[in-house]
Amino acid sequence: MGAVIDAVKRFAKPFGEAAPVQVLAGNGRPTAAQVARRGYEYGIPRGGTTENNQGGGDLGGDRREQLQQLYQVYATCTWSSTCVDSIARTVTAGGLYLDWASDSGEGDQDEPARPPEVQRLQRLLDYVNPTEDIQQLLRGIVTDLEVAADAYVEVIWFLGEPIALYSLDAASMRVISDPHGVVTQYVQITEDGQKAYFEPHEIIHITNDTPRSGLHGMSPTEKALLPITTWLYAAGLLKEIVRKGDPPVLHIDMPDSMSDSAIKRWLQQFRVRILGPKNRGEPIVTQGGATVVELQPSKIPDLHATKAEARDEILSTYGVPPAEAGVIESGNLGGGTGDSQRRTFLTNTCGPVGGLILEKLNYALTDQGFGIKGWTLKLREVDMRDSQVIEGIRDTRIRNGTWTINRGRADIGEPPVKGGDDAAIIDRQNMVLVSDLAVMSKAILAKAAASGLQAGAQVEGLDMAPTPPPQPVPPALAAAAAQGGVQLTVPGQPPAPPGPPQESVTDWQHYETDGGDDADVFRDRLRRALATAA
Secondary structure, eight states: OHHHHHHHHHHHSOOOSSOOOOOOTTSOOOOHHHHSOOSOOTTOOTTOOOSSOOOOSTTOSOHHHHHHHHHHHHHHOHHHHHHHHHHHHHHTTTOEEEEETTOOSSSOSOOOOOOHHHHHHHHHHHOSOSSOOHHHHHHHHHHHHHHTSEEEEEEEEETTEEEEEEEEOGGGEEEEEOTTOOEEEEEEEOTTSOEEEEOGGGEEEEEOOOSSOSSSOOOHHHHTHHHHHHHHHHHHHHHHHHHTTOOOEEEEEOOTTOOHHHHHHHHHHHHHHTSSGGGTTOOOOOOSSOEEEEEEOOOHHHHHHHHHHHHHHHHHHHTOOGGGGTOOOSTTTTTOOHHHHHHHIIIIIIHHHHHHHHHHHIIIIIITTTOOOSEEEEEOOOOOSOHHHHHHHHHHHHHTTSSOHHHHHHHTTOOOOTTTTSOOOOOTTOOOOGGGHHHHHHHHHHHHHHHHHHTTOOOTTOOOOOOOOOOOOOHHHHHHHHHTTOOOOOTTSOOOOOOOOSSOHHHHHHHHHHOSHHHHHHHHHHHHHHHHHO
16 A cells, blocks of 8 residues: 555656755755746747747747648648658667667677566557557657657656557647746647646657757758748649640730720630640631730749759758658769768768657656666667678678677677677688687697797797607608609708619609699609508
8 A cells, every 4th residue: 555655646746857956954055046047948928938828939929820831831742741751760660669778789698687667668668559559659759840840748647657658739739838948837729729738747748959949949841941832832833734734825916906805705715725634736726817926935844943953952951862762863973872871861860860759758758757777768770771781791790800709699689609709800711610719719829839930930928849859751761752753851860862763853843844644643653652661
């Protein structure tokens, strides 16, 4: 029963990013009034924001209407929605997961057992609410940040812990604060007048970056309003031209004898018989001395060029490279390769958005919600590179010693192996077990040191036994070798008397120079002689 009471007390306790300092009598600490903020937030009216007065800001007085227009722009402009959707899908492609904060990524440490509070947070991520999953919730957050610059998530609490998360419409939310920007309440007002009130700890408010301080951020859609408007006007004009069958721009000179009613009737007939796709190619017929002159050619190519220029400005404002938006560049002059564009997109556009979301979620859920220490929420990255390129990079890192075997196995989700935590430089001509790499390394060094001592070189750091004295060559073996024209000698030992030579040294050099069957015959003869002597 005591645990339930403590949990209820914790639930009733409001949460805030900047908690007031507790004042203790006689301890010399500053009072709450002394540490309170003195500056004012931009756009907040005198006395603070209310339900009906959200202040001016960069979007003007009626924030709901302005946000509605931004959402209409997102839904109408193809390139705006393409950029926003590309960012949202890329940021959330790998999903949200809980990771052990002390994990080095080397694969040499086993993840500890998850505490009960971590398991409860994982259950929340697995089932956030009956209508959405965590992927949809995150994509909605990114979309709201890119369009409205603000995203709101409702947190449902039970016994002091979050049990559900719901997305809220950014256009219907109102932030209630004092003149200094300290939020005291959130209010949702729908279009038909319904209201819902939330305490600060019941809302996760994520704001986009803004060049000026304030309660709300600035979205890329707001920054790109000028090129988006240009694109929409050009698209609308192009639609009307195509709808009318791309009619020519004409000057029609009617005769003086033609009355106004006759001119109006002729123009009506012109619209019916000439304009529209079904009348494309229909000749213009006049009578009574009227003349028709075409003023300019079709404007369709110019409109397409205008839309292309506006498209490039929109992509630049959102920070989405052409390759990521499905634009195929001819020659790709100055645009970099597809891989470089992808890296720029991940680093400059998606990375900051993902980091902003993770910071808010970790504070509201991991820290304040469940009181978890040592575990953190992360967004899993999805590698879009070619599989052969990825495997080649892994192979190179392992062979040159940058990665250990277990680090490479951890990168592909495989368990570690014994002896795989020692970095090694792997020779491509030899195959050695990972557990025997240390033994092989010592053997190679010992062999190199032995060769150096025999040659009279000094090898520091190695205590090698003295080289044994040379053994004499058996007389029979030396005689057999001499018969083949090979003189076997040992330092400090006189050469054995040669037997009757079968082949001379000059003949052997001739064989070695010219090759052929004679050289093979001589080698076989020498091999048999040596075998017989042994």
